[in-house]
Amino acid sequence: MSERLADDRQTGEAPPNPAAGPMKRQGPRPLALHLTAALASLLSSSAALPHLRSGSLPWNPALRSRAAALREDMARADRMQGTRTQESRAQERAPGPGDRLAREVDREIRRRIDAVLTGVERYRSHPYRRDLPDPPVVWTEGGSRLLDYGRKRGGRPVLFVPSLVNRAYILDLSRDKSLMRWLAGHGFRPLLLDWGRPGPLERRFTLTDYIAGRLERALDFAVEMAGAPVPVVGYCMGGLLAAALAQRRPRSLAGLGLMATPWDFHAEDAATARRVATFIQPWGPVLDRWGELPTDALQALFAQLDPLLALKKFSGFARMAPGSRAATAFVALEDWLNDGVPLVAGVARDALAGWYGRNDTMAGAWMVAGLPVDPGAIRVPTLALIPERDRIVPPASALALPTAIPGARILRPPLGHIGMVVSAGAETGVWNPLAEWLAATG
Numbered sequence: 001m002s003e004r005l006a007d008d009r010q011t012g013e014a015p016p017n018p019a020a021g022p023m024k025r026q027g028p029r030p031l032a033l034h035l036t037a038a039l040a041s042l043l044s045s046s047a048a049l050p051h052l053r054s055g056s057l058p059w060n061p062a063l064r065s066r067a068a069a070l071r072e073d074m075a076r077a078d079r080m081q082g083t084r085t086q087e088s089r090a091q092e093r094a095p096g097p098g099d100r101l102a103r104e105v106d107r108e109i110r111r112r113i114d115a116v117l118t119g120v121e122r123y124r125s126h127p128y129r130r131d132l133p134d135p136p137v138v139w140t141e142g143g144s145r146l147l148d149y150g151r152k153r154g155g156r157p158v159l160f161v162p163s164l165v166n167r168a169y170i171l172d173l174s175r176d177k178s179l180m181r182w183l184a185g186h187g188f189r190p191l192l193l194d195w196g197r198p199g200p201l202e203r204r205f206t207l208t209d210y211i212a213g214r215l216e217r218a219l220d221f222a223v224e225m226a227g228a229p230v231p232v233v234g235y236c237m238g239g240l241l242a243a244a245l246a247q248r249r250p251r252s253l254a255g256l257g258l259m260a261t262p263w264d265f266h267a268e269d270a271a272t273a274r275r276v277a278t279f280i281q282p283w284g285p286v287l288d289r290w291g292e293l294p295t296d297a298l299q300a301l302f303a304q305l306d307p308l309l310a311l312k313k314f315s316g317f318a319r320m321a322p323g324s325r326a327a328t329a330f331v332a333l334e335d336w337l338n339d340g341v342p343l344v345a346g347v348a349r350d351a352l353a354g355w356y357g358r359n360d361t362m363a364g365a366w367m368v369a370g371l372p373v374d375p376g377a378i379r380v381p382t383l384a385l386i387p388e389r390d391r392i393v394p395p396a397s398a399l400a401l402p403t404a405i406p407g408a409r410i411l412r413p414p415l416g417h418i419g420m421v422v423s424a425g426a427e428t429g430v431w432n433p434l435a436e437w438l439a440a441t442g
Helices: 002-011 029-052 060-082 087-093 097-125 169-172 179-184 207-226 237-248 268-280 282-289 295-303 309-318 325-339 345-357 395-404 428-440
Strands: 139-140 144-148 156-161 188-194 230-235 253-259 382-385 409-411
Touching: 002 169, 029 097, 029 309, 097 325, 139 325, 139 395, 144 207, 156 207, 156 237, 156 295, 156 409, 169 179, 179 188, 179 428, 188 207, 188 428, 207 230, 207 345, 230 237, 237 253, 253 395, 253 428, 268 345, 268 409, 282 345, 309 325, 345 409, 382 428, 395 409
Parallel strands: 156 188, 156 230, 230 253, 253 382, 382 409
Antiparallel strands: 139 144, 144 188
């Protein structure tokens, strides 16, 4: 109980009160940021209307022809409404054509605001709660655990390395969407490294401590269990950690799997990557004092990738039947997205300033235990799964890594970053090819 209360003080969350009934979710986190972005976008439509009429809006060149057509449609409507005289309008007290359009725009704004607020409230109150039991824990160190999904069935051990930013259970999201349980049912013994929440020990960590320390010791355990080298599969940021591991410990790896793993952080939009890097600057005092970047700060950073994503997602959720499978799947995924963990200070600086800001990975300047991480030095069989619709890790960024690994095989499923592990097409596009490759690794 004392540990729980300590966590509550740190995160600002109140401890649960059973007498108060089910607690509402905090998300989408940070709630104020998402609502502000949605409302600002919608309310700007009224402010922009006069500028649209006058043609003074600075349109993107690709949209100028559509803007001109829209202004012509508005002018045509004005002319049709303008056939009535000013006197008759005054007698009827009817609004002018411009007023009518403004009123319709206002009505649509209100409708959309209602939709997004309804979606957020329904999500926060939805009865779904993840109730999957954890598999046996076979190894621990600090706040980290190794979860054994195939202990009862046997099979070949495979070590899975998730991101340090998000919770590991994206690979075991629900009874319907669990890559770990699916692989266990297909003859493998998945070992999922759950990094856990950073504690006093981890707050002093750098990427070297995670890779050359904790991850290598988890690998040693898996190899000892298997009695032979094991395949290691990394998802997103976890793929970067796994790639560094493969270079350092080639004799312990039977193969390297990379799932939506970034490498060239400036591949498609260097300016945005550098803006992400500047995000860490005002958080310097917090990093120094707390030793970590808070979860809501990370969520705010992710929101920059698509500031209006919450508006689109929750407006769509409002149209779903609350008890439908689609609504439950939405809530399950959204709960995972909002269940992030802080990023320790040393890793936050390395990842944001180093990877995003300076593109250290491509420059050969990313160092682990004093040595540069060099994809050209990786000599284990490698499979890279690069989703074509990834908006979090642009495909060009992910392609740079396997392109530099000798003999790497590349597959490009028509899925998104998260969809590659939980969507309806995940089993066909990712799970099956991954299982076939794992079975073929020596």
